Amino acid sequence: xxxxxxxxxxxxxxxxxxxxxxxxxxxxxxxxxxxxxxxxxxxxxxxxxxxxxxxxxxxxxxxxxxxxxxxxxxxxxxxxxxxxxxxxxxxxxxxxxxxxxxxxxxxxxxxxxxxxxxxxxxxxxxxxxxxxxxxxxxxxxxxxxxxxxxxxxxxxxxxxxxxxxxxxxxxxxxxxxxxxxxxxxxxxxxxxxxxxxxxxxxxxxxxxxxxxxxxxxxxxxxxxxxxxxxxxxxxxxxxxxxxxxxxxxxxxxxxxxxxxxxxxxxxxxxxxxxxxxxxxxxxxxxxxxxxxxxxxxxxxxxxxxxxxxxxxxxxxxxxxxxxxxxxxxxxxxxxxxxxxxxxxxxxxxxxxxxxxxxxxxxxxxxxxxxxxxxxxxxxxxxxxx
Amino acid sequence: xxxxxxxxxxxxxxxxxxxxxxxxxxxxxxxxxxxxxxxxxxxxxxxxxxxxxxxxxxxxxxxxxxxxxxxxxxxxxxxxxxxxxxxxxxxxxxxxxxxxxxxxxxxxxxxxxxxxxxxxxxxxxxxxxxxxxxxxxxxxxxxxxxxxxxxxxxxxxxxxxxxxxxxxxxxxxxxxxxxxxxxxxxxxxxxxxxxxxxxxxxxxxxxxxxxxxxxxxxxxxxxxxxxxxxxxxxxxxxxxxxxxxxxxxxxxxxxxxxxxxxxxxxxxxxxxxxxxxxx
Numbered sequence: 001x002x003x004x005x006x007x008x009x010x011x012x013x014x015x016x017x018x019x020x021x022x023x024x025x026x027x028x029x030x031x032x033x034x035x036x037x038x039x040x041x042x043x044x045x046x047x048x049x050x051x052x053x054x055x056x057x058x059x060x061x062x063x064x065x066x067x068x069x070x071x072x073x074x075x076x077x078x079x080x081x082x083x084x085x086x087x088x089x090x091x092x093x094x095x096x097x098x099x100x101x102x103x104x105x106x107x108x109x110x111x112x113x114x115x116x117x118x119x120x121x122x123x124x125x126x127x128x129x130x131x132x133x134x135x136x137x138x139x140x141x142x143x144x145x146x147x148x149x150x151x152x153x154x155x156x157x158x159x160x161x162x163x164x165x166x167x168x169x170x171x172x173x174x175x176x177x178x179x180x181x182x183x184x185x186x187x188x189x190x191x192x193x194x195x196x197x198x199x200x201x202x203x204x205x206x207x208x209x210x211x212x213x214x215x216x217x218x219x220x221x222x223x224x225x226x227x228x229x230x231x232x233x234x235x236x237x238x239x240x241x242x243x244x245x246x247x248x249x250x251x252x253x254x255x256x257x258x259x260x261x262x263x264x265x266x267x268x269x270x271x272x273x274x275x276x277x278x279x280x281x282x283x284x285x286x287x288x289x290x291x292x293x294x295x296x297x298x299x300x301x302x303x304x305x306x307x308x309x310x311x312x313x314x315x316x317x318x319x320x321x322x323x324x325x326x327x328x329x330x331x332x333x334x335x336x337x338x339x340x341x342x343x344x345x346x347x348x349x350x351x352x353x354x355x356x357x358x359x360x361x362x363x364x365x366x367x368x369x370x371x372x373x374x375x376x377x378x379x380x381x382x383x384x385x
Numbered sequence: 386x387x388x389x390x391x392x393x394x395x396x397x398x399x400x401x402x403x404x405x406x407x408x409x410x411x412x413x414x415x416x417x418x419x420x421x422x423x424x425x426x427x428x429x430x431x432x433x434x435x436x437x438x439x440x441x442x443x444x445x446x447x448x449x450x451x452x453x454x455x456x457x458x459x460x461x462x463x464x465x466x467x468x469x470x471x472x473x474x475x476x477x478x479x480x481x482x483x484x485x486x487x488x489x490x491x492x493x494x495x496x497x498x499x500x501x502x503x504x505x506x507x508x509x510x511x512x513x514x515x516x517x518x519x520x521x522x523x524x525x526x527x528x529x530x531x532x533x534x535x536x537x538x539x540x541x542x543x544x545x546x547x548x549x550x551x552x553x554x555x556x557x558x559x560x561x562x563x564x565x566x567x568x569x570x571x572x573x574x575x576x577x578x579x580x581x582x583x584x585x586x587x588x589x590x591x592x593x594x595x596x597x598x599x600x601x602x603x604x605x606x607x608x609x610x611x612x613x614x615x616x617x618x619x620x621x622x623x624x625x626x627x628x629x630x631x632x633x634x635x636x637x638x639x640x641x642x643x644x645x646x647x648x649x650x651x652x653x654x655x656x657x658x659x660x661x662x663x664x
Contacts, residue, residue: 290436
């Protein structure tokens with residue numbers, strides 16, 4: 001047992017079985033430990049009770065509109081890409097009561113819900129999802145108004161990141177500069193290596209909490225060849241990336257193509273189901289819903305994820321603003337890849353590929369951008385009116 | 386103890402002091418903070434999220450006098466569940482409010498210039514605080530003109546007050562309606578057609594415009610045709626709003642969140658989005 005402290009960023013090597021100790025240590029520190037599990041043929045982030053809950057030896061195949069689990073030959077712990085739902089569901093829950101109120105003679109009294117200030121430890125966060133958390137931080141923590149509930153959960157969360165080592169069918173993190181190698185925003189980052197019979201984890205601490213965790217478990221300084229093996233793994237994943245998206249000039253490309261006929265073409269395929277917004281790890285739009293009990297003396301307000309693909313989203317007295325599928329799909333995509341930059345200084349897309357995988361008709365954001373780019377080569381955009 | 390001042394998502398209770406009927410479906414409510422407390426400060430053009438207990442919230446612009454913060458005044462058209470409930474409240478009853486939110490009219494930037502206040506329909510409600518400001522600081526501004534259009538004479542807001550303003554020698558008021566019965570002796574026609582009657586120095590004029598989308602579109606065109614600079618035209622936009630804080634995403638208009646970047650925009654900054662459809 002080595003209790004020597006490690007420096008931030010120093011790479012150390014651990015046996016894979018040490019993961020169990022890491023989980024136990026996090027749990028003993030009061031964390032609710034969440035990680036990938038297999039449920040109903042899909043990859044679901046859920047509470048982990050032990051290492052046995054991790055889908056060891058499983059991988060996935062993702063394509064437009066397709067997600068399949070597949071058995072791997074290698075008995076590795078982290079052989080899969082991203083699941084349907086991101087970590088957003090924990091930091092920014094789909095439904096949450098924001099307050100309740102009791103009607104009184106002289107008005108009403110508002111009560112905040114008892115804060116479930118859950119300390120989460122996220123196990124197996126990929127680089128794209130780390131980038132997505134950083135994007136949501138900008139939305140919820142850096143504007144003139146912030147979300148205290150998000151802040152409480154975010155500041156307490158322990159993030160155990162995993163470097164992606166396998167081809168990602170629908171992702172394009174390399175294009176978005178978000179992966180596959182994690183570079184920041186984690187407490188502990190692992191790279192899992194299996195070379196023949198040699199199976200080990202290369203770990204690096206990204207915070208004091210991560211340093212303390214490493215210090216509690218057996219580890220050794222990583223040898224140069226072990227560090228190289230870790231670097232090779234993500235380099236190989238980067239070469240096998242399933243999709244690319246040319247990001248140069250993206251904002252002005254979309255700003256000058258509001259009337260591109262491609263929007264009609266994609267609108268003919270889009271079902272307006274909203275899957276893309278629900279699986280997107282950065283989509284933050286929500287609505288507020290008010291209810292009362294039967295007596296009318298108790299009222300509640302709930303916050304719920306909302307979907308910009310609905311007509312209701314822009315409803316004003318007399319009708320909606322975006323009444324066509326064309327305008328609503330255009331809003332979603334233009335928000336992700338253009339207006340987000342003006343709003344928050346970053347792109348709203350991290351290249352995780354979920355919107356492509358989980359689109360029932362396999363609409364592909366990278367293909368749509370490519371089509372708009374190519375249309376400009378043949379037909380220059382119409383001059384502004 | 387919760388502090389609504391630092392918790393922008395929490396409505397605080399207001400008591401109805403007075404309900405005045407403006408038109409068949411539009412009411413002006415005068416409110417005071419329930420349980421005392423300090424008054425309600427705001428800048429002309431800002432709005433509140435008004436809460437009908439248990440039913441929901443609506444963004445409603447503030448229509449009172451910014452220099453009289455002891456009461457809060459809102460003019461509301463009953464068009465949905467929330468606004469119908471609020472318009473049905475009686476004296477003494479309670480509603481919730483949080484705010485004020487949003488970017489105001491440029492009262493300071495307009496100083497020293499002629500000001501055109503141009504309203505269509507309910508658009509006069511968020512402009513009335515600007516008019517109060519202009520009149521109480523009359524020396525700070527050049528020529529002042531109000532152009533106000535409604536569908537019919539019965540749809541005119543603040544009728545008595547308009548008559549009072551019209552009686553001043555330092556404020557020209559033009560009222561027009563889209564259609565009227567035979568007894569109407571005022572102007573009939575849309576707002577943009579009235580603009581040529583206003584007196585203003587185009588290079589030294591600020592226009593404050595609020596009304597239905599189509600009215601603002603043609604009004605802005607007319608102002609530009611008269612030589613106003615795009616950066617001297619201000620428009621107040623309307624969108625679905627849930628939070629008022631720029632977090633819920635509903636009010637997006639291109640890169641803007643109307644609730645926090647607007648509702649008042651300088652036209653030159655908005656024009657690409659203003660002219661596009663279904664944005």
